[in-house]
Amino acid sequence: MTETLHTETLHAETLHQVALTVNGRPVRLQVPARRTLAEALREELGLTGTHLGCEHGVCGSCTVLMDGAPVRGCLVLAVQAEGCAIRTVEGLAPHGAALHPLQQAFADHHAVQCGYCTPGFLMLALAILEEDPDMTEAEMVERLSSNLCRCTGYVGILRAVRAAAASWPRTRPA
Amino acid sequence: MNVVGKSVARLEDPPLLRGQGAFAADISFPRQLHMRVVRAEVAHALLVSVDVAAALDAPGVVAVWTGEDVAAIPPIPFRATKLKGLEPYCQPILARGRVRYVGEPVAVVFAEDAALAEDAADLVMMELEELPALLDAAAPPGNFDTTHATEPAVVRKGYGAVETTLAGAHVVLELDLYIGRHSGVPLETRGAIARHDAATDTLELHGTAKKQHWNRDEIARLLGRPPSSVHLFEGHVGGGFGVRGELYPEDLLVCLAALRLGRPVKWIEDRREHLIATNHSREQRHRIRAAVDAEGRILSIENTFFHDQGAYVRTHGARVADMSAGLLLGPYRVPAYRVTGHFRLTNKTPAATYRAPGRFEGSFVRERLMDAIAARCGIDRIEVRRRNFVTAAEMPYTRPLDALGTDVVLDSGDYALLLDKALARFGWTARQEEVARRRAAGEAVGLGLGVFVEKSGLGPSDGVRMSVDASGTVELVTGAASVGQGVETALAQIAADALGVDYRRVRVVRGRTDRIEFGSGAHASRVTVMSGSATHLAGLALRERALETAATLLQAPREVLRIEQGVVRRSDLPDGPTLPIGEVARALAPGMPLARGQATPGLTTESWFHSDHMAYPYGVHLAQVALDRGTGKVSVEHYLVAYDVGRAVNPMMVEGQIAGGFAQGLGGALYEEFRYDERGQPLCTTLADYLIPTIAEMPPLDILVTEDAPSPLNPLGVKGAGEGGTNAVGAAIASAVDDALGGRGLVTRLPITPREVLRMLGEIEA
Numbered sequence: 001m002t003e004t005l006h007t008e009t010l011h012a013e014t015l016h017q018v019a020l021t022v023n024g025r026p027v028r029l030q031v032p033a034r035r036t037l038a039e040a041l042r043e044e045l046g047l048t049g050t051h052l053g054c055e056h057g058v059c060g061s062c063t064v065l066m067d068g069a070p071v072r073g074c075l076v077l078a079v080q081a082e083g084c085a086i087r088t089v090e091g092l093a094p095h096g097a098a099l100h101p102l103q104q105a106f107a108d109h110h111a112v113q114c115g116y117c118t119p120g121f122l123m124l125a126l127a128i129l130e131e132d133p134d135m136t137e138a139e140m141v142e143r144l145s146s147n148l149c150r151c152t153g154y155v156g157i158l159r160a161v162r163a164a165a166a167s168w169p170r171t172r173p174a
Numbered sequence: 175m176n177v178v179g180k181s182v183a184r185l186e187d188p189p190l191l192r193g194q195g196a197f198a199a200d201i202s203f204p205r206q207l208h209m210r211v212v213r214a215e216v217a218h219a220l221l222v223s224v225d226v227a228a229a230l231d232a233p234g235v236v237a238v239w240t241g242e243d244v245a246a247i248p249p250i251p252f253r254a255t256k257l258k259g260l261e262p263y264c265q266p267i268l269a270r271g272r273v274r275y276v277g278e279p280v281a282v283v284f285a286e287d288a289a290l291a292e293d294a295a296d297l298v299m300m301e302l303e304e305l306p307a308l309l310d311a312a313a314p315p316g317n318f319d320t321t322h323a324t325e326p327a328v329v330r331k332g333y334g335a336v337e338t339t340l341a342g343a344h345v346v347l348e349l350d351l352y353i354g355r356h357s358g359v360p361l362e363t364r365g366a367i368a369r370h371d372a373a374t375d376t377l378e379l380h381g382t383a384k385k386q387h388w389n390r391d392e393i394a395r396l397l398g399r400p401p402s403s404v405h406l407f408e409g410h411v412g413g414g415f416g417v418r419g420e421l422y423p424e425d426l427l428v429c430l431a432a433l434r435l436g437r438p439v440k441w442i443e444d445r446r447e448h449l450i451a452t453n454h455s456r457e458q459r460h461r462i463r464a465a466v467d468a469e470g471r472i473l474s475i476e477n478t479f480f481h482d483q484g485a486y487v488r489t490h491g492a493r494v495a496d497m498s499a500g501l502l503l504g505p506y507r508v509p510a511y512r513v514t515g516h517f518r519l520t521n522k523t524p525a526a527t528y529r530a531p532g533r534f535e536g537s538f539v540r541e542r543l544m545d546a547i548a549a550r551c552g553i554d555r556i557e558v559r560r561r562n563f564v565t566a567a568e569m570p571y572t573r574p575l576d577a578l579g580t581d582v583v584l585d586s587g588d589y590a591l592l593l594d595k596a597l598a599r600f601g602w603t604a605r606q607e608e609v610a611r612r613r614a615a616g617e618a619v620g621l622g623l624g625v626f627v628e629k630s631g632l633g634p635s636d637g638v639r640m641s642v643d644a645s646g647t648v649e650l651v652t653g654a655a656s657v658g659q660g661v662e663t664a665l666a667q668i669a670a671d672a673l674g675v676d677y678r679r680v681r682v683v684r685g686r687t688d689r690i691e692f693g694s695g696a697h698a699s700r701v702t703v704m705s706g707s708a709t710h711l712a713g714l715a716l717r718e719r720a721l722e723t724a725a726t727l728l729q730a731p732r733e734v735l736r737i738e739q740g741v742v743r744r745s746d747l748p749d750g751p752t753l754p755i756g757e758v759a760r761a762l763a764p765g766m767p768l769a770r771g772q773a774t775p776g777l778t779t780e781s782w783f784h785s786d787h788m789a790y791p792y793g794v795h796l797a798q799v800a801l802d803r804g805t806g807k808v809s810v811e812h813y814l815v816a817y818d819v820g821r822a823v824n825p826m827m828v829e830g831q832i833a834g835g836f837a838q839g840l841g842g843a844l845y846e847e848f849r850y851d852e853r854g855q856p857l858c859t860t861l862a863d864y865l866i867p868t869i870a871e872m873p874p875l876d877i878l879v880t881e882d883a884p885s886p887l888n889p890l891g892v893k894g895a896g897e898g899g900t901n902a903v904g905a906a907i908a909s910a911v912d913d914a915l916g917g918r919g920l921v922t923r924l925p926i927t928p929r930e931v932l933r934m935l936g937e938i939e940a
Contacts, residue, residue: 034289048200049193051412053361054445058861061361089193103191107183110830114658115190116197116361116412145870148861150361150413151658152830153837153899154869 023091031078038062038073049089060147063120070127089119109160113151133168181826184663196409198365198381203438210291212281212298214273217521217854219302228297234290241270252491265486267423274485277450307521307854311482324519333574334510339474343465352923355457356846362412363448368428369438383411384419385695408685414657416527417453455528457482470551470558474510484524497532500577505589506562521854530897541624541905563589586883596794596816618801622910624902627792630894631703633785640712641778646756648680653693654705655685660827672713674737699894707888712781789885791893793817795906806928810873820884820893828895835899843907
């Protein structure tokens with residue numbers, strides 16, 4: 001067995017300052033250039049609701065909103081989020097408050113089984129509904145096809161997003 | 175109010191919706207190290223040497239181990255069955271002398287953070303002498319090592335005189351069928367976090383799933399520790415499907431490292447690793463022969479198959495091959511049967527169970543055979559199945575076969591009734607007319623079906639401990655586990671009805687070895703049957719104890735008392751005195767007068783349920799497909815799953831299981847396959863190559879859950895619901911595609927890719 005007995009300098013890499021807002025709160029990060037946004041949210045800020053399912057941009061479990069648009073948290077570097085407004089699943093309903101209507105729709109329509117893909121789907125659906133709650137079902141399916149779920153067969157997810165769309169406020173809150 | 179049978183809201187959802195889940199990667203401990211596994215990049219080679227010097231010098235690296243460093247640890251064991259001789263084929267936790275698949279762990283790096291560990295892992299150098307890769311389980315066996323061939327076992331079962339039926343048969347049919355290699359691929363990859371609490375000499379493993387107690391016992395044995403000093407913990411589990419929660423080399427490595435390095439050790443698998451290192455499944459080639467009379471009645475079946483186990487025997491041993499052999503016959507009466515299952519190793523990722531193991535495969539084979547019999551005898555595909563069904567009057571129906579070590583006794587069922595219901599719901603006749611019309615207009619459309627018997631509720635026993643605290647909250651501790659399917663809600667519903675409380679007041683503790691001494695985990699659609707029955711018995715026992723105690727406290731006869739919504743009341747005096755069960759619990763606390771005569775103080779009980787036989791749910795899948803002559807794309811236009819589960823504890827969750835299971839079956843039928851090149855390099859190592867169905871691939875799906883045949887084997891009448899959505903998707907889609915191609919039996923392999931469809935379209939048009 002081979003072990004080194006000394007501790008190396010942990011962060012040999014250069015750290016970069018990044019200023020952004022996360023769920024409405026200003027945040028300053030110090031991260032190496034290679035750290036992804038999803039990793040920074042999870043490791044630096046403790047926002048572990050953003051899940052990593054593939055780290056190559058296919059499954060969408062790490063979907064967060066960046067200035068209102070859904071992005072793969074695994075394909076965006078934290079340093080690229082400089083000056084951006086990031087929203088994550090933790091921002092949907094404040095701690096202890098009632099569930100967001102979209103979260104409630106996911107519960108009502110059994111859109112959750114293991115829950116691993118759920119935060120990504122919630123943020124993707126939020127972006128869809130904020131953009132256009134009146135989009136056709138075909139368009140909705142097309143948009144939702146960018147994320148993967150392995151448990152539900154998507155039946156409950158589609159029902160939930162449709163139900164949330166039906167009662168979505170048509171005038172955008174300020 | 176009874177909640178069993180109602181689609182009540184899941185207890186699991188709120189934290190999952192808020193992003194407050196505790197999945198493996200979410201678990202961290204102070205001063206933890208990160209492990210990175212260095213894996214073989216060649217499918218088959220002699221491992222001459224491993225040079226770790228450069229990796230050891232890399233920043234943040236604390237230790238690097240090779241096979242030599244862990245040579246004292248025995249290989250990963252398997253759960254015993256009757257088959258002998260599998261031991262030499264078990265996997266060492268790090269390769270020694272030879273590597274046998276791309277992805278095999280060869281070395282491990284421990285570093286201060288995950289990125290530094292990954293950097294250093296790239297610096298580990300291996301010297302290899304490449305050997306020819308064996309990639310076809312139906313080819314003659316090769317050498318596993320210098321003394322063992324690559325066929326660890328042959329599974330043989332059977333009954334009746336197969337030979338004599340051949341002579342008297344109207345026809346003898348022979349089919350050569352292949353099921354591709356695919357697997358569970360949960361959205362959460364595996365993870366394992368170990369820490370050793372030196373103060374109490376307790377080794378903890380977090381991020382576990384499925385089989386905590388068995389895994390705990392084996393980890394303890396392999397590391398030479400008493401089992402009571404090792405504990406496994408389950409947080410949230412991001413999908414199991416058979417593959418997650420088995421004991422893998424990485425689980426042992428983090429435990430060993432936590433002990434040796436004196437710091438917590440965390441390992442999180444990446445997706446490429448998952449696709450080459452976590453269990454694969456399914457790959458089997460069947461040569462099946464059936465003797466049939468002139469009316470299409472089966473006289474005998476002979477089933478020879480080659481099971482591609484991949485490079486090593488894993489924790490399941492030969493169970494998938496065993497189930498493929500023992501459960502092939504499904505709902506049909508077969509007078510004579512002989513099966514020879516060649517359980518063989520190849521230079522691919524090791525394989526084991528995936529949802530409906532041995533049955534997805536067997537249903538494809540059996541139902542292809544039934545379609546072939548119908549075509550050969552000139553009988554309708556529905557009629558040939560009806561003629562061969564085991565009837566409701568024959569239940570319980572004993573087959574002279576065993577599977578998973580239990581005799582196959584079909585406990586209850588009315589297969590013909592469910593087929594009728596399914597055809598009516600699907601509109602089979604009307605769709606036949608539609609198909610005929612569209613074919614006349616030049617379209618390639620077809621209908622298909624698959625009928626099957628599932629299995630569930632594997633014994634032998636399960637226990638729960640149920641207690642009421644002073645607030646009236648019920649704690650149910652079970653040795654079962656959850657892989658995200660809603661175990662807590664289902665068990666809480668059963669507990670609530672038996673005891674007389676609101677199901678939302680039941681806290682279910684599962685998947686941890688420190689709270690209950692025994693457990694069998696969550697697999698084989700067993701939890702609702704086994705743990706559910708134990709929960710039911712515990713609830714009834716606790717209710718009785720609460721009522722006896724309340725009778726004393728309220729000075730009322732026991733017979734007039736009942737418990738509703740957690741409150742004891744008199745049924746004869748609606749306005750009479752009441753007593754919350756929390757108060758009953760308080761009166762039974764240690765030192766209280768009423769507790770003195772009791773063997774155990776407190777309002778608490780432990781109950782066990784035992785079962786020697788499995789419960790067999792059954793189902794029908796019906797499909798309508800259209801083929802695109804230009805691209806070869808298979809469009810599933812409509813799909814029905816009809817499934818009899820005996821009794822549905824939560825119909826919403828049963829339908830959820832079926833829909834999700836169907837999507838996985840659809841993947842195996844049309845999209846998902848682990849392909850390899852001729853040197854054994856895996857070609858599907860990202861989710862862009864391994865194609866999980868998205869929402870865009872989901873057809874209109876109809877689900878019919880029936881409760882016509884409750885199981886007589888348990889007090890609730892339940893049968894497991896987890897695998898029927900998957901079971902016959904390959905069978906029904908193949909049947910429909912074949913029908914669209916003219917019903918000639920051209921479809922002989924899964925998945926049915928666009929390229930295959932184009933080839934077959936070319937064949938019929940040539």
